[in-house]
Amino acid sequence: MRNGRDMTMVPLPATIIGRKELSADTTLYRLTLESSEKDRFDFNPGQFVQLSVPSGGEVPLSLAGPPLLHYSFELCVRRVGHVTDMLHHLLPPNRVGVRGPFGNGFPLSEWTGRNILLIAGGLGIAPLRSLLYALLMRRGEFGEITLMYGAREPSAILFKEELAELSGRRDMHLFLTVDFATEQSPGGLACNTGLLPTLLRGVNFSTTGTVAAVCGPPALYRCLLEELQGFGITAEHIYLSLERRMKCGVGLCCHCAVGDLFCCSDGPVFRYSQLKGISGAI
């Protein structure tokens, strides 16, 4: 029971109140729960919901927006399967179903006083955007905040306008990189060319008392984790948000286990130290 209603088993109706295309295949949705008592929808950054498109089914999606919009929340959706395809045809004020929020999310309260390094690859920006806004809302509690974000190509960079705004902030650092560049500064953003590990080696950021939160495709984890540890960030302080097939969201359907941990209910955010030694985890 969260947010006043039991949303674990039966999807509650939600209305699409905003829709913004971020790239050719990715769209940001803002939704609100429609119920008479005006449900609050609070969550921790890193948590996810199960979104239902009637007759299509359900998909797990990271919550991508600031955690305290109270009556609305944001989801960043890439069109990859049949449900997200159906979703992409929906417009405000179409209705969908929502269960959740599920999973643990990032443990912000344990990070007080630390420097924080966020590393997002591709769509991995979704949960880290949520995390970044949560950190900035409580800016005074943390040390240096750095976001490194890598995308395949300039047109695949999501949230360009927001990134432009963030790049002007003095209380955080932003570094962007693309694998392949066709233009010098996509959308007026200063951007490097190369993979994220290269970016990591090439820029300055605090490495003492630092926690890293990483989200991206499996290939990113494989090449990044050694690098991070090379900078002295221990496996205890590296947090990864994992993707798995999650059908129920509550640790019942058994598709998402990583070792003896359920991605949906023990995760999806894990310390790297929890995953070391689990074959197939990374």
Place this chain on the structure above:
Amino acid sequence: MKKPIIAIAGLTACSGCQLTLLNCEEELPEIAQRFIIDYFPLGLTERLITGPIDVAIVEGAVSTPSDLEILMKLRNSCRCLVALGTCALWGGIAAMKNQESRKDLAGTVYGSAADELKTFNPQPLHRFVKIDFAITGCPPEKGELLATLAALLRGTFPVFPRYPVCSECRSRENLCLLIERNEMCLGPLIQAGCNARCPAVGIRCEGCRGPVTEANVAAEMELFLKKGFPRDEIVSRMQRFYPEWNYEQRS
């Protein structure tokens, strides 16, 4: 909701798949009400492909120039192409003897008239055009056809399970013909969805729905050989509905 415009066509086949649709007697009024049926030679007097079509549903394999012409015409005028039934998806019964000479086969059936026939090895649709979705089965299951139509109304395709016939067969608590009767049951290799129709009445799975994802063909072959079936008998059984098994495939 905008009514989808559909076309239903048959190529080299027995029309059984199209009959599956006509046999949905209870649902036909609803189907007629929710779809615009633009082309359906089996069920309509009007026989012209007139314009842009949302979904073309095609039964049968391609084995003649005129099959190919109809297929191309439909592909060029439709948004989505659905292969209906095993022949359209895998080649099916008509393709059973594809490894033999087409000329000899035609000669055996038609004698000297065979020379006039314009025919080539029956092939599944995907050899010629892109298919967007397939409903397998010989004939397809009513339920899967209706679920597909229902999904089309919403602009999508349904998700059908990708496990073998054995799964449904075990759930139904049938006697395992492979283990208990040592029969040449193809259940482990064949796409489910039929609710183990044949094994439920004591008939081994003949494989009419075609291969399941990741069929372990080599292991099934070893099992049959171990049970004493001659290899050519196994191959001939397996080719009945799908001529292109890779007998070395394990995953």
Place this chain on the structure above:
Amino acid sequence: MTRNLLKHDSIADFLEILATFGELHGPVLTDVGVSAFRPLGPGIDLLLDYSRTLVPPKKYLLPPRDTVLFFATDEGYRQPAAAVPETILVGLHPCDLQGIAYLDKVFMRDRIDPLYRARRTALTLIGLSCEPDEYCFCGDLSATETHGCDLFMRRSPCEFHLRSNTPKGKAILDRLTPILAEGEPLPADSRTCDMAAAIQQASVRGETFEKSALWDEFAGRCLSCGACSLCCPTCYCFDIREYGALDGETTMRLREWDNCLFKDHGEVAGGFNFRKSRQERFHYRYQHKYLGFGPTRGIVSCVGCGRCRVVCPVGIDLLELFKESEDEKRP
């Protein structure tokens, strides 16, 4: 001395009385020759001497295919009304009782699944002692007669010794009194099984048999037919699919038995598969059965019923892993 003896020739009366408590189901031999739990009634013989049913009694709690949600445009998603008839399941072997006890943990302890709970609450379990055959490896489970069953029947040559474990069982026993004879309670049954002990030890030390050559061998033979987990009393992985109706308005969401050896089990949208190979899927199955996931971590869910060994068309037997390791230990 209590009235707890049911003579073998009183079985018909016994069943008649049981039927007054609800719909009576038990193991029978179907017309195709399969042992299966089915409704009992006139002319249907209850199997009192059987090795195992093909499909375990989990089907009463988690049907192979189950509608879990309805959707209608005007009312959103809703759960089906759970009108479950009171059902008496008679003749459950201790392994199957153990299986249900495990499922109870999964679906009613850490998470409550309303459909499961409704069905479980309506179920009365009557256990029956058994004799192991060459496929069983249940060890001392069979001695622990209870495992949450309401009433347990222990067989001896001329009669069954009945013992109630719950108020439900007590109520049934009270009603049975007129047809029971007086007898002494039997001393606890004891049975040992080396394999069950070896499994337990391997689980405790977190054994994964990572280096065994058997994984490749299993993966090469496995037909991915699904029988091992469909017929397992504790396999409960489920897939969820949703189908719209032709009316364009309503929708049904299904929950269906899934199998960790199927290719899609670890596959996400876009086609990335977290368990691409059968080897990885076998490891996953092993992990779930013998080491546990999440809240069931550390619990061996294998109850030793032997079904997976009986139903595998290619004779794959996970026990070989344990046997191999036992053999290695010997000089």
